[in-house]
Amino acid sequence: MALAVGFAIGAFAFQQLPVFPGEAWFLLLFPLLWCLRRFSGAAWLCAISGGFFWAQVHGTVTQPQPVPDSLLQDTVVASGVIQDIPDSNARRARFFFAVNELQQGNTRLSGHWRFRISWYKQAPALTAGERWTLPLRLKKAHGYHNPGGFDYEGWLYSHGVIYTGYVEGAGQQAGRRFFSLDRLRQKLSESIGQSGMSRRAGAVAKALVVGDRSGLTREDRAVFAATGTSHLIAISGLHIGLIAAIAYFLAGWFWRRFPLLCGRWPSRVAGAPFAMLAALIYAALAGFSIPTQRALIMLLIVMTGVLLRRSANPSRILGLALFAVVLWDPLSVESAGFWLSFGAVAAILYLIPRLDGRFQWLWLQGGIALALAPALVWKHLPVSALSPLVNLVVIPVFGLLIVPLSLFSVLQLVIYPEMAQLPVSVTGWLLDRILVALDYLSQWSPTLHWG
Numbered sequence: 001m002a003l004a005v006g007f008a009i010g011a012f013a014f015q016q017l018p019v020f021p022g023e024a025w026f027l028l029l030f031p032l033l034w035c036l037r038r039f040s041g042a043a044w045l046c047a048i049s050g051g052f053f054w055a056q057v058h059g060t061v062t063q064p065q066p067v068p069d070s071l072l073q074d075t076v077v078a079s080g081v082i083q084d085i086p087d088s089n090a091r092r093a094r095f096f097f098a099v100n101e102l103q104q105g106n107t108r109l110s111g112h113w114r115f116r117i118s119w120y121k122q123a124p125a126l127t128a129g130e131r132w133t134l135p136l137r138l139k140k141a142h143g144y145h146n147p148g149g150f151d152y153e154g155w156l157y158s159h160g161v162i163y164t165g166y167v168e169g170a171g172q173q174a175g176r177r178f179f180s181l182d183r184l185r186q187k188l189s190e191s192i193g194q195s196g197m198s199r200r201a202g203a204v205a206k207a208l209v210v211g212d213r214s215g216l217t218r219e220d221r222a223v224f225a226a227t228g229t230s231h232l233i234a235i236s237g238l239h240i241g242l243i244a245a246i247a248y249f250l251a252g253w254f255w256r257r258f259p260l261l262c263g264r265w266p267s268r269v270a271g272a273p274f275a276m277l278a279a280l281i282y283a284a285l286a287g288f289s290i291p292t293q294r295a296l297i298m299l300l301i302v303m304t305g306v307l308l309r310r311s312a313n314p315s316r317i318l319g320l321a322l323f324a325v326v327l328w329d330p331l332s333v334e335s336a337g338f339w340l341s342f343g344a345v346a347a348i349l350y351l352i353p354r355l356d357g358r359f360q361w362l363w364l365q366g367g368i369a370l371a372l373a374p375a376l377v378w379k380h381l382p383v384s385a386l387s388p389l390v391n392l393v394v395i396p397v398f399g400l401l402i403v404p405l406s407l408f409s410v411l412q413l414v415i416y417p418e419m420a421q422l423p424v425s426v427t428g429w430l431l432d433r434i435l436v437a438l439d440y441l442s443q444w445s446p447t448l449h450w451g
Contacts, residue, residue: 001319003047008322010051011330020059055330064162065111067102072138075168077103078115079133081177084287085186086126087214093123096159097134114160116141119167129180133172138165158290158331185210185287191413195420197428204431205406207233208398211286223435226442228369228387232398235286237341240279240295242399243407244303247271247278272306275299282407291337294325298341314349318342336379340372347371365392386441394434402430 080099087094099113117136119126141164143153156162176183189212192205203215213233224230231238251274255267279299283292298321305317322342325332332338351367365388376383384390405427412420 001315001322002044004319004323004326006044006047007051007054008326008333010048010053011055011326012051012333013048014052014055014059015331015334020063021056051326051330054327058330062160064157064160065113067113067138067163068109071102071104071107071109072140074104075135075137077133078113078136079103079174080113080115080131082126082128082130082132082182083114084182085128085189085210085212085214088123088126091120093119093126095119095126095128096161097132113163116156116159116161116164117167118165119171121167123167127176128182128186129177131174131176133174134167135169135171136165137168138163154334158334181284182287185212185285188285188410188414192410195409195413195424195428197424198432200435201428201431204233204435205409205427208235208239208403208406209285209410211235211289211292223438223442225382226384227390227438228382228384229390229394229438231340232394234291234337235282235289236291236337237295237298237345238395238399239403240282240292240299242403243282244275244279244299246404248275251275269306269309272303276303290329290332290335291341293328294332294338294341297321297324297328298345318345318349336375336381339375339379343372343375344368362388362392365389390438390441394438397430397434402427402434405430 078097078099079101080097083096083098095117097115097117099115100110102109102111102113115136115138117134141153141156141162143151156164189206189210192202192209193215195202197205199215200220203213203217203220206212206215211234216233221230224233248271250271252267252271255261255265255270261270276299279296283296286292288296301321301324302317325338347368348364351364355363355367369388369391373383405423409420409423409427412423
């Protein structure tokens with residue numbers, strides 16, 4: 001566990017550099033490793049160094065391709081595909097645009113770029129997976145650099161974007177991909193919007209099923225922040241773990257109905273592939289967002305241990321998951337979700353053996369909230385005093401009722417719409433009641449803001 005923490009610290013240290021270092025820094029790795037070998041107990045320093053240099057290697061390989069400055073001076077014609085679910089309203093449409101060709105006058109470039117584009121004037125109905133040729137005005141992405149504010153530039157970079165822009169003039173659609181996971185997610189989101197749920201309930205259902213949080217207003221987000229329940233509307237470790245757990249126990253229950261199968265493969269092992277498959281499908285519905293990638297890696301490591309019938313110390317499993325997540329994406333150490341996810345699991349592993357007697361679940365929630373408070377303060381996020389009590393009730397309701405019902409309702413809407421009215425109505429009713437309760441609690445919830 002200590003080595004994994006050191007690896008994460010090294011990757012985090014690299015992300016704090018003001019500029020991306022050149023390849024010459026790699027020359028320092030060899031004398032550093034030689035010096036560390038000369039000292040006993042230097043494994044942790046090796047882990048930090050390894051994390052630092054791996055972050056550089058990863059950044060060098062995955063660094064977005066630049067656009068020549070000459071193409072930023074005037075309108076450029078870009079050909080590419082719309083990715084993710086477009087965020088559209090009456091004023092504008094905003095979307096990720098994966099471009100493979102840029103043209104300006106006699107200059108034509110081929111490559112791979114990803115832009116964040118806004119379309120303000122008479123934007124058509126856009127669908128993920130469509131190929132468009134668009135006249136764009138591009139500029140380098142930048143944030144406002146307000147202390148404690150949202151790091152928009154960093155968020156864009158984590159999505160492979162270093163340029164933003166807007167459509168200037170009329171675009172031309174040039175077909176669509178044969179299959180697009182994002183287009184499927186968009187259709188599911190539209191089905192929820194047309195299901196008859198209230199505006200707020202539908203927005204939460206979209207966030208829970210396909211990770212589309214564009215329907216949540218600023219007031220909605222403030223309510224979740226004030227009650228310490230923002231994690232419930234972001235598909236992450238909690239949701240992936242709950243869906244995987246439901247699949248695991250249902251598969252095990254079914255497996256035990258056939259003694260012959262149990263004789264060949266124990267039910268506790270047989271449930272692991274179904275849990276992994278359920279987690280993979282749910283992560284795909286969320287568009288394999290960065291939090292779901294992190295959660296999926298953690299779950300796959302745990303379930304692989306179950307498949308191999310290996311009993312391991314939970315802290316070692318957590319350390320392996322930490323190492324794997326940073327290895328997959330060193331930029332993840334910059335997100336609050338990274339520290340909150342691993343911090344929550346570490347707090348649970350530490351507290352559960354030490355809690356006994358009455359109200360242990362309440363003490364567990366309080367302990368988790370206390371353990372995560374420093375990370376929330378560090379990331380300038382609000383700390384809700386009511387969070388332990390609210391989550392004690394809301395997490396089981398979301399995990400055991402809301403999320404499964406939302407997924408089942410959407411499945412019914414797609415396969416058999418005539419039979420979807422009942423689950424949709426029940427899901428909408430539950431969400432409306434929960435949102436009313438959260439509205440009430442948020443009005444007098446003591447909340448500390450750090451800016």
